[in-house]
Amino acid sequence: DTEVTQTPKHLVMGMTNKKSLKCEQHMGHRAMYWYKQKAKKPPELMFVYSYEKLSINESVPSRFSPECPNSSLLNLHLHALQPEDSALYLCASSQVSGMYNEQFFGPGTRLTVL
């Protein structure tokens, strides 16, 4: 099974809402990632978890809060978002972190902030 799953597929939320994005992988990977992708742009890294510990935060605003409950799950908690946060949010995983490890992406959650 080489699949990363993400829920929900689509999410519409108001600026005062709190919501969460979920990501799951059952490949035994120990590194998981959150990316944000705007239209016609490449993915931008937000967070990296390695062995369930946050190893990289790319200066992401605190209205985005990541969580890694266990080695298979990654959440992204959203609170007080802005319309410019509307984007495709992609989760990825790799066997371990490091430059030789290929990352596999989930299908993404398309987020619209009203």
Place this chain on the structure above:
Amino acid sequence: RKEVEQDPGPFNVPEGATVAFNCTYSNSASQSFFWYRQDCRKEPKLLMSVYSSGNEDGRFTAQLNRASQYISLLIRDSKLSDSATYLCVVPHNTDKLIFGTGTRLQVFP
């Protein structure tokens, strides 16, 4: 100089054609390279990994030129289903992937 640079295209080619994309990178210490394919409104999918001079998988060939710091992707016998954006990706030290802006390919009948 950008860390990873690609010609955005689009490359419009007929079915059956051979097409090649180049990608230049700035970090001479980079050891691994990836090509991802991304369809419109879908996630990037790993197409090929390059760790030495090159790699070949069916109609796809990736070649690495360390001296000139570029990697290329050659697609032979293009199919309509090859239409997509091709992302050149170079790891930056450990966990961070640097994505090029992507090259758009459109294969027409």
